Amino acid sequence: MTVFHFLNCAFLTFGPHVVYYSATPLSEYDTIGTSVKAAAVYLGTALVKLVCLATFLKVPENDSFDPYQELMKVFIGFIDVAGLYFALTQLTHRNISQNHKFQAVGLGWAFADSVLHRLAPLWIGARGLEFTWEYIFQGIEANANLVMTLSLAALGSLMWLRKNKPRTLVPIIYACALLLATMPSITSYLRRSLEWQTPKVVGFELFSSLVMAFISWQLFSACQRPM
Amino acid sequence: MSPSGEVVASISSAVAVALVLLACVELGDAAAAVGVYRLIQYDLAGAPLGSRAAALNHHAAAFPLPPGADLSRSALVAPLLDLPLSFLREYLVEKKHLGGLLILLPKKLSDKNGTGNDVDKGQVKGVLAELEKLLLHEEVPYPVYFAFHDDDFDNLLADIRKIATSGQPASATTGGYKLVVPSAEPRKVTSPTISNIQGWLPGLKGEGDTEQLPTIAIVANYDTFGAAPALSVGSDSNGSGVVALLEIARLFSRLYSNPKTRGRYNLLFGLTSGGPYNYNGTSKWLRSFDQRVRESIDYAICLNSVGSWSNDLWMHVSKPPENPYIKKIFEDFSDVSKEMGVSVGIKHKKINVSNPRVAWEHEQFSRFRVTALTLSEMSSPPEFLESTGGLHDTRESTDVDSVIRTAKLVSESLARHIYGLKGRNIDVFAENSSLAINPHYIQSWLDLLSRTPRVAPFLQKNDPFIAALKKELSEHTADVHVQNDALDGMFTFYDATKATLNVYQVASVTFDLLFLLVLGSYLIVLFCFLVITTRGVDDLINIFRRPPSRKLKGA
Numbered sequence: 181m182t183v184f185h186f187l188n189c190a191f192l193t194f195g196p197h198v199v200y201y202s203a204t205p206l207s208e209y210d211t212i213g214t215s216v217k218a219a220a221v222y223l224g225t226a227l228v229k230l231v232c233l234a235t236f237l238k239v240p241e242n243d244s245f246d247p248y249q250e251l252m253k254v255f256i257g258f259i260d261v262a263g264l265y266f267a268l269t270q271l272t273h274r275n276i277s278q279n280h281k282f283q284a285v286g287l288g289w290a291f292a293d294s295v296l297h298r299l300a301p302l303w304i305g306a307r308g309l310e311f312t313w314e315y316i317f318q319g320i321e322a323n324a325n326l327v328m329t330l331s332l333a334a335l336g337s338l339m340w341l342r343k344n345k346p347r348t349l350v351p352i353i354y355a356c357a358l359l360l361a362t363m364p365s366i367t368s369y370l371r372r373s374l375e376w377q378t379p380k381v382v383g384f385e386l387f388s389s390l391v392m393a394f395i396s397w398q399l400f401s402a403c404q405r406p407m
Numbered sequence: 408m409s410p411s412g413e414v415v416a417s418i419s420s421a422v423a424v425a426l427v428l429l430a431c432v433e434l435g436d437a438a439a440a441v442g443v444y445r446l447i448q449y450d451l452a453g454a455p456l457g458s459r460a461a462a463l464n465h466h467a468a469a470f471p472l473p474p475g476a477d478l479s480r481s482a483l484v485a486p487l488l489d490l491p492l493s494f495l496r497e498y499l500v501e502k503k504h505l506g507g508l509l510i511l512l513p514k515k516l517s518d519k520n521g522t523g524n525d526v527d528k529g530q531v532k533g534v535l536a537e538l539e540k541l542l543l544h545e546e547v548p549y550p551v552y553f554a555f556h557d558d559d560f561d562n563l564l565a566d567i568r569k570i571a572t573s574g575q576p577a578s579a580t581t582g583g584y585k586l587v588v589p590s591a592e593p594r595k596v597t598s599p600t601i602s603n604i605q606g607w608l609p610g611l612k613g614e615g616d617t618e619q620l621p622t623i624a625i626v627a628n629y630d631t632f633g634a635a636p637a638l639s640v641g642s643d644s645n646g647s648g649v650v651a652l653l654e655i656a657r658l659f660s661r662l663y664s665n666p667k668t669r670g671r672y673n674l675l676f677g678l679t680s681g682g683p684y685n686y687n688g689t690s691k692w693l694r695s696f697d698q699r700v701r702e703s704i705d706y707a708i709c710l711n712s713v714g715s716w717s718n719d720l721w722m723h724v725s726k727p728p729e730n731p732y733i734k735k736i737f738e739d740f741s742d743v744s745k746e747m748g749v750s751v752g753i754k755h756k757k758i759n760v761s762n763p764r765v766a767w768e769h770e771q772f773s774r775f776r777v778t779a780l781t782l783s784e785m786s787s788p789p790e791f792l793e794s795t796g797g798l799h800d801t802r803e804s805t806d807v808d809s810v811i812r813t814a815k816l817v818s819e820s821l822a823r824h825i826y827g828l829k830g831r832n833i834d835v836f837a838e839n840s841s842l843a844i845n846p847h848y849i850q851s852w853l854d855l856l857s858r859t860p861r862v863a864p865f866l867q868k869n870d871p872f873i874a875a876l877k878k879e880l881s882e883h884t885a886d887v888h889v890q891n892d893a894l895d896g897m898f899t900f901y902d903a904t905k906a907t908l909n910v911y912q913v914a915s916v917t918f919d920l921l922f923l924l925v926l927g928s929y930l931i932v933l934f935c936f937l938v939i940t941t942r943g944v945d946d947l948i949n950i951f952r953r954p955p956s957r958k959l960k961g962a
Binding site for chain 1 (some may be wrong): 585587627782909911912913914916919922923926930931934935938941942
């Protein structure tokens with residue numbers, strides 16, 4: 181029964197990535213190589229972030245909200261964006277359209293993120309007899325994360341790969357990208373300082389990810405019209 | 408997450424993924440882990456008694472039970488006072504099966520400073536005694552555990568009752584709590600030993616005294632037996648006797664240290680084991696003596712349960728009270744008791760040599776033709792395996808003043824006998840003298856004994872407690888010797904007396920199936936949604952239609 185629960189949560193956490201890959205034209209164009217490369221870049225980014233966190237942040241004595249520490253964490257979060265930039269622009273991809281490129285990179289990125297942050301706790305925790313909602317929430321978070329990473333990748337490709345964009349939309353694009361990049365800090369702020377409970381935080385993440393996805397979709401299709 | 412948390416999480420994720428996948432680690436993740444104490448498991452002359460199982464892995468159930476509940480796959484959790492003994496008796500007599508039983512003892516039992524009112528205490532004591540009697544003499548095929556009641560258990564019981572009132576009994580298909588005690592099959596305790604400790608205070612041999620000096624023995628048994636061996640501290644039975652003996656030894660060692668005040672009697676102090684088992688240990692101890700030493704024993708005073716009396720103490724003898732020796736000893740005791748304002752009564756019980764049941768320790772001496780008596784607050788002999796330090800016999804049931812009174816009574820009477828002070832108005836162990844009874848000594852030893860479970864088969868030869876008793880006795884007496892012997896073959900004991908109970912909150916199978924269904928439909932909807940938005944509705948339909956054109960081409 182407990183292995184059952186583990187399998188359930190694993191499907192919830194990793195299933196959407198597989199479904200996304202097989203449902204969209206990504207599978208037809210065999211873009212798995214791109215996704216794998218993006219996953220590798222994510223691992224590298226995670227290591228760099230680790231080193232920076234260890235170097236620049238100090239262990240907090242009390243649990244209060246220290247604005248300077250949080251600001252530091254936000255800056256280190258931008259390393260994520262740099263990694264995404266690297267994956268989108270510097271890696272050599274086979275001849276796939278821009279449309280599919282950002283999707284493949286986003287997918288690989290999100291999958292690596294899920295595996296790194298969620299697989300180990302799932303394996304150790306969900307197989308026990310004790311039942312908690314924790315792993316189901318973790319799975320929903322993984323889903324929200326996937327949507328957000330895809331949106332960020334879309335905006336990233338808009339920012340760095342597309343040369344002619346309507347002038348009015350440019351600041352919006354940058355603003356949305358900034359918002360997406362700081363999303364992890366926002367959730368941790370909600371959790372720690374405002375002391376929102378996990379269901380509320382997860383709900384917020386889902387809602388915001390859907391909203392951001394919609395906005396990015398609109399922006400993307402708006403930028404595609406002149407072409 | 409805090410930075411250190413993120414760092415740790417990243418490190419652990421990266422490295423542990425590979426390692427943990429190989430090592431199937433099962434970490435303890437229970438909602439609560441509680442220390443529990445198992446009902447004793449033993450064989451008496453081959454007949455299995457007590458709880459015969461140790462491992463527990465069942466859903467929890469509580470009173471009031473829903474009607475028609477099948478308890479053979481549930482573990483019943485019941486506070487002591489809520490457990491109807493008739494229910495338990497019915498289950499045992501009709502051999503109905505229970506998955507397991509967890510009895511919650513009131514916290515006051517373990518709390519030394521508990522101030523419950525006397526009515527409650529009396530009721531608890533009565534219920535405990537009855538419960539113990541029932542469980543000790545029956546074969547219980549399922550595990551029975553004792554735990555101390557606290558707030559966590561209150562919440563657990565409330566939750567279980569809430570689930571039960573929703574109409575479904577606890578089983579594998581509904582949610583609820585699971586009680587798990589991971590325990591191996593209990594094994595027999597191989598060659599249980601009983602250790603008897605003795606010490607001598609040699610008397611003053613004058614010049615021209617060629618024969619052996621007469622000896623007076625003071626004996627108390629220190630081991631216990633109860634329903635939960637890990638909780639059998641036996642404060643009154645017989646911790647009080649042991650403490651009184653130690654105090655008497657201390658006082659007389661002071662007297663005997665100076666040759667001017669050394670009496671013309673040897674004093675033998677004996678701490679025996681194997682008391683609950685028909686004073687098996689005492690018999691073996693006496694047998695180990697040289698016959699001449701045994702014959703030199705004038706008389707022996709056995710102390711048994713002297714910790715909770717206020718006015719009446721009883722002297723139990725096996726020789727008729729008209730016997731001149733018994734008469735003299737009794738007179739010594741009555742004189743001192745009158746001065747102290749208490750009374751000592753005499754009770755005579757004849758020994759039946761063919762009956763193996765030995766109710767008092769002095770009967771073992773009498774079987775070796777040594778005059779002996781037992782001082783006890785109990786007026787009638789206890790039944791087999793009763794009053795041997797059960798669940799209700801904790802520090803609260805013992806009174807330091809009673810032990811002090813006993814020690815004073817025995818020491819004064821002994822002193823008058825040894826020094827021939829009869830008739831003279833002398834108080835040897837007066838208050839505020841250097842020979843006064845030390846209440847702090849008594850209290851600290853009583854506290855120690857009330858914290859140490861002392862069931863003989865679970866005390867090894869080199870147990871630190873036995874070493875402590877030996878050390879204490881050697882402070883006061885000379886020639887201290889520990890005699891080890893094997894416990895009578897009639898008894899066989901099994902281990903696994905303590906365990907850790909894990910309480911898990913579990914979800915039912917229906918929940919998992921439902922979740923799988925929801926998840927499956929979510930993924931299918933996601934799949935369809937993505938196909939429609941990226942490739943168009945036609946593509947979706949095409950996935951499910953086999954390509955028909957191939958057949959036409961082939962033909």
